[in-house]
Amino acid sequence: MAAAAQEKIFTTKIETEEKIEPKDWMPDAYRKTNLRQISQHAHSEIVGMLPEGNWITRAPSLKRKAILLAKVQDEAGHGLYLYSAAETLGMSRDEMINSLHEGKAKYSSIFNYPTLTWADMGAIGWLVDGAAILNQVMLCRTSYGPYARAMVRICKEESFHQRQGFEILWVLSNGNAEQKAMCQDAINRWWWPSLMMFGPTDSESTNSDQSMKWKIKRKSNDELRQQFVDMCVEQVKVLGMQLPDEKIKWNEKRKHYDFGEIDWNEFWNVVKGNGPCNKERLAARRKAHEEGQWVREAAMAFAAKRNTKKTAA
Amino acid sequence: MKFSIRKFYYGDIPDEKSGGTDYRAKEDAATWPLWEVFIRSKQGLDHKHVGSLHAADAKMAIENARDVYTRRMEGVSIWVVESKYITATNPEEAGELYEPAVDKIYRHPMFYKLPDEVNHM
Ligand SMILES: [Fe+2]
Ligand SMILES: [Fe+2]
Numbered sequence: 409m410a411a412a413a414q415e416k417i418f419t420t421k422i423e424t425e426e427k428i429e430p431k432d433w434m435p436d437a438y439r440k441t442n443l444r445q446i447s448q449h450a451h452s453e454i455v456g457m458l459p460e461g462n463w464i465t466r467a468p469s470l471k472r473k474a475i476l477l478a479k480v481q482d483e484a485g486h487g488l489y490l491y492s493a494a495e496t497l498g499m500s501r502d503e504m505i506n507s508l509h510e511g512k513a514k515y516s517s518i519f520n521y522p523t524l525t526w527a528d529m530g531a532i533g534w535l536v537d538g539a540a541i542l543n544q545v546m547l548c549r550t551s552y553g554p555y556a557r558a559m560v561r562i563c564k565e566e567s568f569h570q571r572q573g574f575e576i577l578w579v580l581s582n583g584n585a586e587q588k589a590m591c592q593d594a595i596n597r598w599w600w601p602s603l604m605m606f607g608p609t610d611s612e613s614t615n616s617d618q619s620m621k622w623k624i625k626r627k628s629n630d631e632l633r634q635q636f637v638d639m640c641v642e643q644v645k646v647l648g649m650q651l652p653d654e655k656i657k658w659n660e661k662r663k664h665y666d667f668g669e670i671d672w673n674e675f676w677n678v679v680k681g682n683g684p685c686n687k688e689r690l691a692a693r694r695k696a697h698e699e700g701q702w703v704r705e706a707a708m709a710f711a712a713k714r715n716t717k718k719t720a721a
Numbered sequence: 722m723k724f725s726i727r728k729f730y731y732g733d734i735p736d737e738k739s740g741g742t743d744y745r746a747k748e749d750a751a752t753w754p755l756w757e758v759f760i761r762s763k764q765g766l767d768h769k770h771v772g773s774l775h776a777a778d779a780k781m782a783i784e785n786a787r788d789v790y791t792r793r794m795e796g797v798s799i800w801v802v803e804s805k806y807i808t809a810t811n812p813e814e815a816g817e818l819y820e821p822a823v824d825k826i827y828r829h830p831m832f833y834k835l836p837d838e839v840n841h842m
Binding site: 429431432433478481482485488489492495500501502505506509510511557558561565690694697698701704705707708710711714715 | 742744745746747748749750751752753755771772773774775777778781788789792793809811812
């Protein structure tokens with residue numbers, strides 16, 4: 409079929425909300441954009457296990473330990489669903505993982521911040537998973553079929569993540585003075601990086617946004633960020649805590665909360681690799697992968713041996 | 722000067738190369754093949770494709786499928802098959818494959834107009 413005819417079929421599918429599936433014809437740029445976004449999303453889930461993994465052995469009770477373990481295991485699962493979705497676009501799992509380890513592929517900057525206290529487990533669940541959920545709910549309707557299906561699966565699991573995080577903070581907020589201070593401190597440190605998760609502000613965009621046209625995305629960064637702020641301003645009241653932004657104020661005209669200016673220098677700095685934990689995170693990933701190499705190879709050798717035995721028998 | 726600012730979203734992070742390193746990943750001698758996973762969500766229902774994963778052999782594929790796809794009792798039975806054994810139709814063939822069915826509307830019950838008394842048939 410001629411390229412023009414195929415492009416027309418593709419465009420019609422996008423317009424009529426029909427999903428694009430792996431074997432369908434798609435423009436190269438659509439494939440590349442999806443591949444980049446889905447693999448980055450997968451990397452984010454995998455690297456995202458590290459800040460929380462840091463607290464599994466030190467969780468304050470057996471119950472909290474079991475919960476945190478289950479949450480971190482979920483994130484591993486999310487990474488796997490997403491890697492599988494990305495593989496349908498024609499890049500191998502190894503290629504993706506190697507480019508992460510070689511610093512060529514990115515993951516969400518939020519995971520380059522350290523987890524200093526137990527309260528950080530609460531703040532991450534409430535704010536970081538909370539911000540991720542807003543994006544992921546939107547992505548359940550993304551135009552690439554395998555990505556959308558992975559997102560539906562992930563969204564089903566995320567709500568527990570956010571709720572367990574809020575519960576951690578809620579318990580601390582009802583504790584003694586020290587616990588309350590710990591709760592507020594964690595909120596202070598995670599608030600701004602969470603806002604940055606939504607990406608640069610819309611006004612920074614000069615090109616027309618292809619991702620929106622292709623319905624990979626359906627909401628702008630600022631739209632989602634505003635939704636997040638409006639939500640958190642109400643939720644933080646339940647904790648009796650404060651968001652670290654004096655400029656947060658209800659705007660009657662916009663019917664939204666106004667909020668302060670984000671420090672974009674910090675954002676770009678972390679993206680460029682200079683955040684507090686960039687090096688540590690990459691080093692941990694590489695170490696895990698390198699130390700697992702003999703296990704992966706041994707498993708293959710064992711499978712081959714079992715196969716030859718089977719055929720011989 | 723060529724200058725453009727681009728917009729990025731969560732899960733879509735700028736390809737900022739300055740963070741790159743000279744670390745080179747080592748290739749594995751052999752990589753685990755890809756498997757497709759099918760799960761019966763409850764007794765009486767069909768197995769349904771849920772996704773894929775990598776595993777060295779069928780036994781490991783089943784174990785991994787259990788961990789990845791049934792952490793919340795989503796299934797009572799799992800099938801795995803190595804992806805390379807799946808033969809699939811091509812979207813380009815859709816016309817010749819499915820077209821012949823399009824004009825055979827007499828295969829559908831509502832093609833037949835019956836008297837009201839028996840129309841629930
Ligand atoms: Fe996740
Ligand atoms: Fe999560």
